Amino acid sequence: MSDPIFERIAIVGAGLIGSSIARAATAYGAAGSVSLYDASDDVRARAEGLDLGNVTATLADAVQDADCVILCVPVGALAPVAKAAVAHMKPGAILTDVGSVKKQAAEALISADNGAVLIIPGHPIAGTEQSGPEAGFPTLFKGAWHILTPQDGKDAVYADAVQKLTDFWTALGAKVETMDPARHDRVLAITSHLPHLIAFNIVSTAFDMETVEEGEVVKFSAGGFRDFTRIAASDPVMWRDVFLNNKEAVLECLGRFSEDLAALQRAIRWGDGDFLMQEFTRARTIRKAVIDAGQDSGAVNFGRNQNGVKDGG
Amino acid sequence: MSDPIFERIAIVGAGLIGSSIARAATAYGAAGSVSLYDASDDVRARAEGLDLGNVTATLADAVQDADCVILCVPVGALAPVAKAAVAHMKPGAILTDVGSVKKQAAEALISADNGAVLIIPGHPIAGTEQSGPEAGFPTLFKGAWHILTPQDGKDAVYADAVQKLTDFWTALGAKVETMDPARHDRVLAITSHLPHLIAFNIVSTAFDMETVEEGEVVKFSAGGFRDFTRIAASDPVMWRDVFLNNKEAVLECLGRFSEDLAALQRAIRWGDGDFLMQEFTRARTIRKAVIDAGQDSGAVNFGRNQNGVKDGG
Ligand SMILES: NC(=O)c1ccc[n+]([C@@H]2O[C@H](COP(=O)([O-])OP(=O)(O)OC[C@H]3O[C@@H](n4cnc5c(N)ncnc54)[C@H](OP(=O)(O)O)[C@@H]3O)[C@@H](O)[C@H]2O)c1
């Protein structure tokens, strides 16, 4: 194995993403050693049993010797955690995060800047519907995009740090891309935040129908509904923070979504089959593009049929 | 192998569902022989090459000797096809269908009634996002629900026919349930029709955003969007017919969906994190119910991670 990218890394927040980074960094030799801290006693105790690295009793213990500190907490917790971390970090160390929103996350991190650390926000486009330290696995980032939103107008030392962080994520199997935080938030609003909001919403709607029973919704969910329940099973705290912190871009997408839905609704009401055909036809080409880009499995039903679980219309 | 349930079956419409029934009926010995007809010359030619059964040149040839005729065409095509089939069917034979909407489908079939055949509408809650004769496979119905909507006030001969059709679908691996057509349409509006409409709509919305490029949407679709593209890849003709023929129930669900979405939108605009938490939290319990009911795979990301395809928030 070649030399690790970082001698020592520290992970704050030992949930799905934090524990996956710990596992991957060790498995792929990207870090010489890993220390972890989590605010929750329970999570720390569980993390100790999972052999993820050196679980410390305090945040200071985790971050003080680290060359790179990775904050893996919900976006709403980033500002105080960044402040606490920076107070104990050694000069020249890198501070990054994995928050799903980047404008607010970058502001939270930068507000903690003491001039001695190098702040480079980031976001892996990788995850699952589960959370907690047990949910993580080392291959989570393999083949996934990792977006860095480095600060503008920085020096050569900063540029070197961005390169090192890029090398780290590359070692974990990710494809790294840099982007402006505002652009990141607009892109993710439509590719991730709106889909999650819609999924949460349809699940609520289904369970508030008086004319259909809950048991029936579950029983006949193979008609399409169950795919939405997967997305809607994601961590509530994480998603609350995403929506509170990417308000503008999400509301913009939501406005357009509702407008487009009103047009479909009108076509259904007036029996305009041509309009429905036109709208439904172009969606097929987009599925093909997603599969061709390697962003999804081309197997029907995500390959679910092999497990005897069926889909239907 | 025990005796077949039907000596001879005929399938009209040799697409995903029709060809899957043909394959399953032969594979599980549920029919002694299978004949198939499709209006499309091209589909008939392709079906011949697939060894699905006896592909006939006319609808009359397919149905005249059949003990059970299964119409597997889009719902909008059912009325004329049922009329044509009944004109050539032998007395006492069963006429059924697989249409995703049942009130209109039942009316279409019953309007063809000549008093000599037994009409029992049906709908398998099984399918994939693909279509055409090549897309079918014999295990499609294994473990899936099949809903029959028998007519009320019929005699013992009719009841026997319902039992035989139940045995046929059971032999194909399905769990059979009977239901009133209007109830079927209300249940499926929320578990299938609305989810598909929403999926079609979000795909349209994403590709009409001027602020985000198509390539970016595809590239970062692992954030959630790609699951919607799968559902939205379903056959446009089939879905146009579903929406045109289940207007009332779909519009009712859609109205509630929009109302609920407006509440989430308001909570985002005003930063009401408690409301968001409450809504997002209950969705988790519903995912668990779907998995416990055997209606989906409990594997994270539908088990997609094994293929190196990743998900993310
Ligand atoms: N899940 C995804 O699909 C995904 C994908 C990409 C990025 N992300 C981002 O990754 C971050 C973490 O998400 P996750 O899915 O890993 O969530 P998770 O499994 O719930 O883990 C988050 C962990 O952070 C802990 N924590 C909360 N506040 C803290 C604080 N002040 N100090 C230290 N630890 C604290 C939590 O403890 P408690 O349980 O006690 O609160 C929890 O153990 C979020 O910013 C999210 O936006 C998630």
Ligand SMILES: NC(=O)c1ccc[n+]([C@@H]2O[C@H](COP(=O)([O-])OP(=O)(O)OC[C@H]3O[C@@H](n4cnc5c(N)ncnc54)[C@H](OP(=O)(O)O)[C@@H]3O)[C@@H](O)[C@H]2O)c1
């Ligand atoms: N796909 C699902 O997930 C699913 C699930 C449950 C139930 N269903 C129901 O199953 C039925 C068929 O759907 P599918 O997915 O199998 O569609 P499909 O793969 O497109 O097959 C339908 C076939 O019917 C043919 N056809 C159309 N009009 C006809 C006519 N007048 N006479 C004879 N053949 C005709 C079509 O030919 P052309 O291609 O030339 O039009 C096509 O080959 C629909 O009623 C649908 O609601 C579908």
